[in-house]
Amino acid sequence: GAVVSQHPSRVICKSGTSVKIECRSLDFQATTMFWYRQFPKQSLMLMATSNEGSKATYEQGVEKDKFLINHASLTLSTLTVTSAHPEDSSFYICSCKRTSLETQYFGPGTRLLVL
Amino acid sequence: KQEVTQIPAALSVPEGENLVLNCSFTDSAIYNLQWFRQDPGKGLTSLLLIQSSQREQTSGRLNASLDKSSGRSTLYIAASQPGDSATYLCAPPYSGGGADGLTFGKGTHLIIQP
Numbered sequence: 003g004a005v006v007s008q009h010p011s012r013v014i015c016k017s018g019t020s021v022k023i024e025c026r027s028l029d030f031q032a033t034t035m036f037w038y039r040q041f042p043k044q045s046l047m048l049m050a051t052s053n054e055g056s057k058a059t060y061e062q063g064v065e066k067d068k069f070l071i072n073h074a075s076l077t078l079s080t081l082t083v084t085s086a087h088p089e090d091s092s093f094y095i096c097s098c099k100r101t102s103l104e105t106q107y108f109g110p111g112t113r114l115l116v117l
Numbered sequence: 118k119q120e121v122t123q124i125p126a127a128l129s130v131p132e133g134e135n136l137v138l139n140c141s142f143t144d145s146a147i148y149n150l151q152w153f154r155q156d157p158g159k160g161l162t163s164l165l166l167i168q169s170s171q172r173e174q175t176s177g178r179l180n181a182s183l184d185k186s187s188g189r190s191t192l193y194i195a196a197s198q199p200g201d202s203a204t205y206l207c208a209p210p211y212s213g214g215g216a217d218g219l220t221f222g223k224g225t226h227l228i229i230q231p
Contacts, residue, residue: 006160008160034217036217036218036219038221043223044223045121045221045222045223045224046161046206046219046221047221048211048218048219048220051217051218061218093158095160095161097161097219099217104166105151105163105166106151106163106217106219107163108153108160108161108162108163109160110159110160111158111159111160113158
């Protein structure tokens with residue numbers, strides 16, 4: 003199956019700092035990448051959809067100026083949490099897909115803790 | 118907006134049993150549906166992708182069925198093993214109308230006792 007990596011796997015930062023999370027598709031080109039987050043004991047929630055070279059589409063309630071998404075190539079998308087606050091502490095997971103009919107492949111996730 | 122409900126929320130059974138996990142979703146205009154497993158603190162592992170034109174999809178001891186008209190999908194696990202312990206998630210498309218993001222419920226937390 004396809005492999006998706008995320009880096010870092012875990013990050014602790016101080017309130018007010020910015021954190022960048024990378025998502026890479028290692029053995030295929032991803033036309034679309036997605037970012038989800040999961041709070042403890044809650045469902046995964048879609049944050050945004052990004053296509054290579056285009057601006058990301060954000061879901062309702064997700065601040066685009068706070069969660070900056072860059073999809074610079076067919077194998078890399080980054081999520082930057084700007085001016086992070088404790089309420090941004092969560093598990094962030096990306097997924098990648100090639101065509102509209104195929105499986106989404108998920109990364110291992112990044113656990114963010116903002117102090 | 119798509120909403121997903123999974124029943125039961127939790128299940129603990131001795132190994133060897135056959136299991137049925139249920140999923141219902143509100144928007145039936147979907148083109149496929151995926152089942153995943155999530156181990157504690159980890160990402161998601163894709164189990165099965167079932168297209169809207171299919172009624173069943175099988176992979177090893179797993180079988181997923183899809184009834185679009187009623188908004189239901191079922192995951193059948195045969196001869197369960199302790200390694201099957203995980204949270205199982207069904208995921209139809211987010212809006213049901215062609216958007217590519219997925220909608221998740223809270224899943225079924227499965228424990229298989231040795």
